[in-house]
Amino acid sequence: MNESDFAFLRALLQRKSGIALGSDKLYLADSRLSILCRKRNVDSIDTLMRQLRLGREPELESAIVEAMTTNETLFFRDQTPFTLFRDVILPERLAVNAARRQLRIWCAAVSSGQEAYSLAMILEDMAERLAGWRIEILGTDISGEILEKARAGVYSQFEVQRGLPIQMLLRHFTQVGDKWHISDRLRSMVEFRQHNLLDASDSLGQFDAIFCRNVLIYFDPPTKTRVLARLAQRLAPQASLVLGATETVLGLPSDFTPDRDNRGLIRLSRDIRPSPLPLPMAARGAGLARPL
Known part of the structure; x- marks a missing residue:
């Protein structure tokens, strides 16, 4: 070239x-x-x-x-964000949302789906605690091709060996030939949509947690600021943003500040006006946004 x-x-x-x-x-x-x-x-x-x-x-x-576009991802990547989700984010949001019993999570730049399915596994393992709750996990990416792989939920031996504990592999996957198929139940917990982080996202509604990991590193400072502003509009009050291990909001004009007590969590530094209610997620298979 x-x-x-x-x-x-x-x-x-x-x-x-x-x-x-x-x-x-x-x-x-x-x-x-x-x-x-x-x-x-x-x-x-x-x-x-x-x-x-x-x-x-x-x-x-x-x-x-x-x-x-770089589509590097794996199950339970870096582990710490998933520990924070289980031990910090979930207890907080279950208390805040106790009355309406609904939980919404957005995995931005989800690639081939491993991050979204990792979160679904954590929630599935808490099914008894979350009985009667309405759970929605939305995974978005700019690449339509990679989203087709995410929707299929079919992974190679190499892919499931990267970060996925053997007990979770056996519990949530079925081996077919040399491929591993994720369970229908977990696939029904996640919706995948094509979405560009530079575009308006009002129709997505608000979320209790947003995972936008290892994406900002590819943007220049003005683009990072623009994307962070859009993410801030999508977070419910007191909700959390999770970035990649090498990403930070420090030095950028935004409505976020790092959580002093929980390294890796980013909080809104001021209240954002509530966004419109989300449009219903399109039904697929057994359906989405269903009670556990």
Whole structure:
């Protein structure tokens, strides 16, 4: 890829996804777009970029953004966020929501679904405590292709070995050939939707916890500030935001501040006006937003 095409690609990614691709990532662009060329039967990256510059194929723009998106994830990644969810976030929200008995969780940039299903496993293991509660887990990502994998809930031996305790694997998965299929019950607890974090999210409603991990690291400071402002609008009063281990809100103008008592949790530093009620989640299989 020549320097002119690389500059065009970087500008497109910034505009469409917020990804600030470094000037030293030409090798990454060549690698990712070579794979895309093979998928689309295009003879070279130069030809692909000529098609892109014509601006006649919005679907090609989306395919290139998806190709350049990093989809690295695993079950119970970094462990600490899930411990905080079980030991801090859940007790708080169960007390706050005791009257209406509803819990809503948003996994932003969910990739192939492991984070959302990890949270579902924690909730499933608390089924007796949560009897009669209405549980909703929403997983969103900019990539439609990766969301199809998340919805399927089918993982390789390598994927289930990464972070997933053996007892949870045997309890929540069924082996079919060389693949592991997550249980229908857990799949019915999660809805996956395509969503760009740069876009308005009013229709999603409010959440008791938002997991947006290892995403801000790809954004420049203005984009981080914009995304954090949108996330703040989606959090219910006294609710929590969970970022990646290397991410922080310090130094950024936002409505968030780190929790002094629980490292890894981010809290709203002021009250945000309540958002509209969420639109109903679309039914799938056994249905969503159902009591445990």
